[in-house]
Amino acid sequence: MRLPNLFQTRNGRFAAFFLLYVTEGIPLGFAATAVATQLRRQGVGPAEIGAFIGLFYLPWAFKWAFGPIVDVFAIERLGRRRGWILGTQIVMVATLFATSFLKLPEQLWLFSAILLVHNTFSATQDVAIDALAINTLNEHERATASGVMFAGASIGQMIGGSGALLVTSWFGFQSSFYFVSAAILLVTLFVVLPMKEAATPPRVRAAGSAMAAAGREMREFAVTAFKSFMGTRGAFVGLFMSLLPPGAMCLGLALQSNLAVELGMDDGAVATMNFWSTLIGAAGCLAGGLIADRFDRRRALTWYILLMSIPVFVMALVLQHFNWIMPIAPDADKPDVPTLLMTAFWATTLVYAFFNGMMYSATTAIFMDVTNPVVAGTQFTAYMAMFNLAISYSATWQGISIEAWGYPGTMIVDGFYGMLYLLVLPLTRKRPGDVAADNALAPGRARKLGLVLALLCLAWLPVHALESQFGAAKDIVNILFTLVFIASALFLLAGAALLGAVAGRLTRIGAWFSPLLLLMQVRNYQDGLAAKLGVSTQSLGATLDIFLYGVPLLAAVLLWQMSRHAWADLALPSTTEGEAGDTALPGAKLAAAS
The missing domain is CATH 1.20.1250.20 (MFS general substrate transporter like domains)
Incomplete structure (x- = not known):
C-alpha cells in the first residue's frame, strides 16, 4: 500500500x-x-x-x-x-x-x-x-x-x-x-x-567550504541579533526580560514531580494529573491569547503572572502548615498525607496550569511586538533561545534550593523572583515616536550594556572570595554568574565583529579572550577535575584561583574599553514596532514552551 x-x-x-x-x-x-x-x-x-x-x-x-x-x-x-x-x-x-x-x-x-x-x-x-x-x-x-x-x-x-x-x-x-x-x-x-517536499530553487554555493559558509551564517545571525536588540528601547529591554522567568515556574517544572512522588502518588495518578494539567494549560494558552489580542496585552500579562503566582503561594502555605518542608526519601517512613494537603496539591497544580498557559501566549506576543519585522526570524529566535535558557537555569536552581531551604521556601522565592518580570515589562511599551532600529540611541545602549557587564564581572571578585559564606546559595549564585560570563563572551564577540578596525587590537584580543569566559564553567567541576589529575582539591583550587580571578578582571577591562567606543555601525532597516507578529515563524507560539 x-x-x-x-x-x-x-x-x-x-x-x-x-x-x-x-x-x-x-x-x-x-x-x-x-x-x-x-x-x-x-x-x-x-x-x-x-x-x-x-x-x-x-x-x-x-x-x-x-x-x-x-x-x-x-x-x-x-x-x-x-x-x-x-x-x-x-x-x-x-x-x-x-x-x-x-x-x-x-x-x-x-x-x-x-x-x-x-x-x-x-x-x-x-x-x-x-x-x-x-x-x-x-x-x-x-x-x-x-x-x-x-x-x-x-x-x-x-x-x-x-x-x-x-x-x-x-x-x-x-x-x-x-x-x-x-x-x-x-x-x-x-x-x-x-x-x-516542494521543489526549491537550487542553493547558490558560496565560496569556500560548507563549514565555512555555516560559520559565516552563524556570525551574520549573531551580528544581526545584536543590532536588533540595540534598535529600540523595547527590544533592548526584551533582551533582559527574556532572561527572566515570567512568573513562578516551579509548579511546571521538576518540583511538581518531586512533590507528587513524596506525597505518595503512584504512576497512574501522576499520569492523570499530567494529562489534565497539560489539557488545561492548552486551554489557558488559547484563552490568554484571545484576551491579550483584544485588550492591552501588557496589562493582561501582568494579571496572568500575578494569578499564576497565587496557587504557588497557596501551596507553599499549605505545605508549611502541615510541616512538609524538606524533601523526603521515597523509601523513608513517611507521615500520613492529609487529605487537605493532597486536595490542595491537585487544585493548585491545575489552576496554575491554566494561568501558566495564559502567560505563555501573552509573553510570546510581546516578544513579537518588540521584534523588528525586517529581521524577525533572527531576533525572535534569539529571544526564544534565551527564554529557554531561563527555564533551564530555573529548573537547576530550584532543585538546589529544595534541598537547602525546603519546598515552601523555594516556592516563595520562585514566586517573588518571577515578579521581577513585572518591573521591566512596562518598558517594552511603544512610546510615541519610537521606531524600530532607532539608530541614534542604539550605540548608547551598546555602551551601557558593556559597562554593566564590566561591573558584573568585577562583582565576581568579592563574590568568589566570600563564596564559602554563601552556604547552599553558592550554587545558585554560580548559575547567575554563568549567565554573566556567557553574556560577556557574546558581547566581546559582537564587538570584534562590529567595531573591527575602529578598535583594532582591542577587538582581536576580545575575540580570542571570549572562550576563556566560557571556560569559567570549570569552577563547577573542581572535585572531578582534581580526581582525574590525581591532585588534591585544595592544591588545584589554589592554582585555579589565578584563572578564576584573572579572567573576569581582564574581561572587565576589555568590556570597559569597548564601552568607550562609538559603536556607530548598528544600523538596521527602519520599520515600525509592533508589526512583527505576521512575520514570525508559524510555530512561534510554541517556541517559548519548548
Whole structure:
C-alpha cells in the first residue's frame, strides 16, 4: 500500500505539521514528567533532578546555532528539510532506545549525556520543521497552522508524560522507552518517509567550504541579533526580560514531580494529573491569547503572572502548615498525607496550569511586538533561545534550593523572583515616536550594556572570595554568574565583529579572550577535575584561583574599553514596532514552551 503525501492538500499539511510537532513534544513530556518522576522514586535528590531537567532544556537555548547548519548542509535528493527531519528522528529513536539499557540511578550521568544528544537533535528537528513550514504553508494557512502545531506539541507532551507513566505502571519503567521510541518512529514511517517536499530553487554555493559558509551564517545571525536588540528601547529591554522567568515556574517544572512522588502518588495518578494539567494549560494558552489580542496585552500579562503566582503561594502555605518542608526519601517512613494537603496539591497544580498557559501566549506576543519585522526570524529566535535558557537555569536552581531551604521556601522565592518580570515589562511599551532600529540611541545602549557587564564581572571578585559564606546559595549564585560570563563572551564577540578596525587590537584580543569566559564553567567541576589529575582539591583550587580571578578582571577591562567606543555601525532597516507578529515563524507560539 502506497502511503499518501500529506503535503498535497490543505488538511493534509495541517495533519503533517500536527504530527511532526507531536514528535517535538514527546521528549519534553517524557523527561520533565515520566523520567523526573521515576528518578525521584528511585531516590535521586531534587538537586540532581533539577540539574537533569536544566541540562535537558539547554539545547533549546542554543538552537539558533543549528539554523545555519540546517540551511547549508543538505542532501537534496532527500529534500532540503525532509532529510534533516528524517535523520534527526532516527537519531532521536536510537538514543531513546540506547538509554533503555542503562541502570538508574547509578548511570544517571551517562543517561543525562545521551538524552542531551537526543534533545540536541530534537531542537535541530524543530529548526528544520519550522523552515519546512515557511516554505510549504500558504500565507493564509499560517495562523491556523500555528494553533495546530501547538496542539500537536501538547499532545506529544501528554504522550511522553502521561502515556509513558501509564505504560510504566503496567509494564515497568524500561517499557516506557520503547513506547516513546515507537511513537516517534510511527510518525517517521507514516508521515516523513512518504513526504514529498516542494521543489526549491537550487542553493547558490558560496565560496569556500560548507563549514565555512555555516560559520559565516552563524556570525551574520549573531551580528544581526545584536543590532536588533540595540534598535529600540523595547527590544533592548526584551533582551533582559527574556532572561527572566515570567512568573513562578516551579509548579511546571521538576518540583511538581518531586512533590507528587513524596506525597505518595503512584504512576497512574501522576499520569492523570499530567494529562489534565497539560489539557488545561492548552486551554489557558488559547484563552490568554484571545484576551491579550483584544485588550492591552501588557496589562493582561501582568494579571496572568500575578494569578499564576497565587496557587504557588497557596501551596507553599499549605505545605508549611502541615510541616512538609524538606524533601523526603521515597523509601523513608513517611507521615500520613492529609487529605487537605493532597486536595490542595491537585487544585493548585491545575489552576496554575491554566494561568501558566495564559502567560505563555501573552509573553510570546510581546516578544513579537518588540521584534523588528525586517529581521524577525533572527531576533525572535534569539529571544526564544534565551527564554529557554531561563527555564533551564530555573529548573537547576530550584532543585538546589529544595534541598537547602525546603519546598515552601523555594516556592516563595520562585514566586517573588518571577515578579521581577513585572518591573521591566512596562518598558517594552511603544512610546510615541519610537521606531524600530532607532539608530541614534542604539550605540548608547551598546555602551551601557558593556559597562554593566564590566561591573558584573568585577562583582565576581568579592563574590568568589566570600563564596564559602554563601552556604547552599553558592550554587545558585554560580548559575547567575554563568549567565554573566556567557553574556560577556557574546558581547566581546559582537564587538570584534562590529567595531573591527575602529578598535583594532582591542577587538582581536576580545575575540580570542571570549572562550576563556566560557571556560569559567570549570569552577563547577573542581572535585572531578582534581580526581582525574590525581591532585588534591585544595592544591588545584589554589592554582585555579589565578584563572578564576584573572579572567573576569581582564574581561572587565576589555568590556570597559569597548564601552568607550562609538559603536556607530548598528544600523538596521527602519520599520515600525509592533508589526512583527505576521512575520514570525508559524510555530512561534510554541517556541517559548519548548
